[in-house]
Amino acid sequence: MNTQPPDPHHASDPPRPTRSGPVPRWTAKLRRSLHRTLTEPPTLRHGRVGDIVAPGALHQWWTQVWRTGLVAVVAGGVLLSMLLIHGSPVPGFKSAAAGFDASRSAELRPFYTQKITWHACGTGVQCGQLEVPLDYADPDGPTIQLALARRLATDPDERIGSLVHNPGGPGGSGVEMVQGSIPLTSEKVHSQYDIVSFDPRGVAQSAPIRCAPPAEPADYVSLDITPDNPAEVTTFVEYQKEYGAACQAGSGERLAHVSTRETARDLDVLRAALGDEKLNYLGVSYGTEIGTAYAEEFPDRVGRMVLDAAVDPRINRLDFLRDQAAGFQLTLDAFLTDCATKADCRLGTDLPGARQRLNELLASLDRKPLPAAEAGTLDRDTAVGAIGQAMYNKEAWPALRAALEQALAGNGADLGLMALSGGPGGNFSDAFAAINCLDFPPAVTSAEQIQAQLPSFRKASPVFGESFAWEALSCTNWPAKPVGTPHEVNAPGAPPILVVGTTRDPATPYVWAQGLAEQLDSGVLLTREGDGHSGYVMGSTCVDDAVDTYLLQGRPPADGTRCA
Known part of the structure; x- marks a missing residue:
């Protein structure tokens, strides 16, 4: 067995934001990581929280939920x-x-x-x-x-x-x-x-997989992952090409395997x-x-x-992403319905009203981002990422409700920190792209094809649809040929x-x-009727007993x- 030598192209990962460190630049790679956290973060389902703290301390709780369950390694x-x-x-x-x-x-x-x-x-x-x-x-x-x-x-x-x-x-x-x-x-x-x-x-x-950072001119620093004008579309497409080339340069032959x-x-x-x-x-x-x-x-x-x-x-890749958009919207509607029953919900008193209020907030963030303290600014993409992360576990809903209340009052700090603290570390984003692009043929061959699909994605989810639609372009110019098919x-x-x-x-x-x-x-299908990602060890004694009996007794x- 001939062990492969150490990777000579080891590239540093994007800066990890911390509450006490400098405010991170919203680089193109950080924005891609944010979207990929939305499409598949590493199991927030393992977070367990008690009573929700006041909004001012929310960032401490949110960071702890993620870091305890996801990346905690025994100190020393x-x-x-x-x-x-x-x-x-x-x-x-x-x-x-x-x-x-x-x-x-x-x-x-x-x-x-x-x-x-x-x-x-x-x-x-x-x-x-x-x-x-x-x-x-x-x-x-x-x-x-x-x-x-x-x-x-x-x-x-x-x-x-x-x-x-x-x-x-x-x-x-x-x-x-x-x-x-x-x-x-x-x-x-x-x-x-x-x-x-x-x-x-x-x-x-x-x-x-390591993706050597591509050159980041000013156009890429604030990359819009849901482009809505020709200039933004052109920048988005060019970045996708450069990102694939950077992964090839940083990973070599590993990229195809x-x-x-x-x-x-x-x-x-x-x-x-x-x-x-x-x-x-x-x-x-x-x-x-x-x-x-x-x-x-x-x-x-x-x-x-x-x-x-x-x-x-x-499922083909395009339907995969559209189904996910609809799934996040279904859970978001459950959150909004729940929110409307709470006295502290600033979104409204029923589902239609809460939907409208949230859409108005997101539209205003797209036009004019809010100040977000240590997170810099809160724009629409960042807010959607934070909301999507909270859909993974119902226990995160009170924190999201508090952060949305703060954003409606003109302060994006807690919602911004939820997005930053929830992001996966290491090479998650690079591996996510490389594996998906080998497993699926490209969903589309051009930005024009995505634009033609936008109405169906918006119908699936007014909030998440566009983010998922534009992710379909990620493998279009990928340098390694796909090996999987649905x-x-x-x-x-x-x-x-x-x-x-x-x-x-x-x-x-x-x-x-x-x-x-x-x-x-x-x-054999076992169903958990409820909200959140996955079913086992999610609080259902019925599911846990059924899985345990199968694993222990066959x-x-x-x-x-x-x-x-």
């Missing part, structure tokens, strides 16, 4: 013991070549039989690396290292095996999620499973290296795309698989696969979960089970 981890923990046999452990099919490729055997060396990297957390081919068509060529993390089962005598988790994205770091302080499963499941995750190829610590299909093959190597005959897997949001690809490629190696907040693989997945021969959908999920509309469960030969709920 580098000072912990460097004692190496090798993968010694444990109950349920199989040979290191578990499930290796020699008929596939003898050249892959060294990858399937490798042993992971684990070391402490936080309280109760172990980290390691997995070596995989950069290109599975050339297993003797360059290789890359994937970052891993795990928490061992708390009741080793009852250990079932490993449960591999992916939090979503594309671009979300599984390692950071395991190192964070928020449980990814119930205590019962963790007692019998090692909770394992990884940074998929191209993400965070796993041969990350970060597809979800390749990640699914990595997942099978990981399964074998963990010593498991079958893959037990919990994928959330984009993580369901990885799981679906795995089930299609290796149906006989599927163990207990939960696909939560599912994506329908038959198609039906049946996974014949796989055991029952549990698909979880939430009726008012903004990012992965419920109809996608219905579609995936329907097309999988062994799909017994899925009846197809079509519905939970509050």
Whole structure:
């Protein structure tokens, strides 16, 4: 195995805003990150909050919600013991070549039989690396290292095996999620499973995609991601071209090898290296795309698989984005309806009135941004990003209500800080673009095609429609050729696969979960009736019990089970 040398084109990430640091410039890349946070942030669903604080302290609460659940890493981890923990046999452990099919490729055997060396990297957390081919068509060529993390089962005598988790994205770091302080499963499941995750190829610590910053003339500093005049459209299109070229320059040959299909093959190597005959897997949001690809490629190696907040693989990119716009609008209408019942809601006393008041606020921000203290200024794009982030978790609604009240009074500080604090870090935006542009053919070939689609996107969502429509241009001039196409997945021969959908999920509309469960030969649909992104460990005892029973006993709920 020939390990790829360190990346010589390592480019620094965009500046991360902090409450105490300098006011960040709204660069083009920051604006793109903001939009991509809207389309798929790394699981705000894990945030848990109590009573909402006063608006003046809102930024402290909001930052804590995101950072606790998403990127919290145990402080001082580098000072912990460097004692190496090798993968010694444990109950349920199989040979290191578990499930290796020699008929596939003898050249892959060294990858399937490798042993992971684990070391402490936080309280109760172990980290390691997995070596995989950069290109599975050339297993003797360059290789890359994937970052891993795990928490061992708390009741080793009852250990079932490993449960591999992916939090979503594309671009979300599984390692950071395991190192964070928020449980990814119930205590019962963790007692019998090692909770394992990884940074998929191209993400965070796993041969990350790096997009060397393109030259940013003044025209790009305030890039409008929802252009509404010819000059703004021209600037937007030119930036898209330069961004793709920058990703090619910063990432080289890696840019063509970060597809979800390749990640699914990595997942099978990981399964074998963990010593498991079958893959037990919990994928959330984009993580369901990885799981679906795995089930299609290796149906006989599927163990207990939960696909939560599912994506329908038959959807083309344009419909995908339009469906998401409609999903965010559905959840926003639920928020506005809820707001209208509150005494402190400045938006109105019914849904039509609240919609109108919000649209008026956003239109005024497009014409004249508000001062936003440490966030600089609050314009329409920034406000829409902040509102969209709050749709992921109903517990964020009181904070959003307070921030909107402040904005209606002429102060954009808290809404601006919600947008900044919610943004994902690391190389999320770059990985998001690279993976999507390999997985989907370009949605459109020109800005004119997007403009022709704008009425349908606005109909899907007066608030979010334009943002999602213009995202469709992101892969039009991408330098790496796409390898994926929308198609039906049946996974014949796989055991029952549990698909979880939430009726008012903004990012992965419920109809996608219905579609995936329907097309999988062994799909079982479990429904959470409610708001927010994903269903498991979101406060529904009914959903949690059903998922836990399936993971621990292998017994899925009846197809079509519905939970509050």
